Amino acid sequence: MLTVDRLCAGYGGGIVLHEVSLRVRPGSIQAVVGRNGAGKSTLVHTIAGLVRASSGRIEIGGVHVAGRQPHRIAQSGVGLVPQGRRVFSRLTVAEHLHLAAAPWRAPTSGGEGWTVARTLELLPRLAVRLRHRGCELSGGEQQMLAIARALLGQPRVLLLDEPCEGLSPDLAARVRELVNGLAADGLTVLLVEQQLQHAMEIADRVAVLEYGRVVYDRPTAEARRDPAPLAAMLSVAAVAPPPANRSTPRLWADTP
């Protein structure tokens, strides 16, 4: 369970997040949408410890982690897939994976844990690119690598900051399928998305951030039944397709 309670955070004394509260259950996906500059990245960075919370609580499985160093928060079971992937251009895929799979990282979820072999099974495209450097990968491959790297940290809470940004519609749909499968396996997922429609395809709840405040947070099914408030907040058509089946994680094998 990820609990964020009246969280305030910002930069250089300025406040960006104003008393943000969210609760994300294990095995569920909480989408956070909002306009550019609303504070979505600041929220995931604060949960990951990259931005210091000025007040409020962040709990992972009931343990208060706000104020800890980022590596301690990662050890508590928080994995971050950052906006823009942030893969190292000069390191190979194999080097990224072996660095991320540090042996001190025991599974925090009590499950079998993520190994390099298991991530390659989930994301077989990476297996054929092991010797390629970050700068030689396509956008989709870089995104897979960013997700694999986060999984190797043995997260029980996965934070994804616009993982579909810049991907073709087909690849973006596969990333969503993958995220959906990870939630089906029990991960707690907080997904920052620009596209409301895409968020609603897989999320259990949708929250809207506006000027750093949560102005909407409802189950997706409810949002789908009454899309007008969301549409008004985001100035978009909030018609979404029915929920995706969350049963089996699908493999992502073919060429992106």
Ligand SMILES: Nc1ncnc2c1ncn2[C@@H]1O[C@H](COP(=O)(O)OP(=O)(O)OP(=O)(O)O)[C@@H](O)[C@H]1O
């Ligand atoms: N490192 C930083 N230093 C100072 N201000 C920052 C920093 N990062 C973000 N901000 C400011 O915080 C506010 C929220 O930015 P943030 O990146 O969290 O928004 P966002 O909702 O993720 O936007 P986008 O959808 O464009 O990625 C903005 O006003 C931004 O200028």
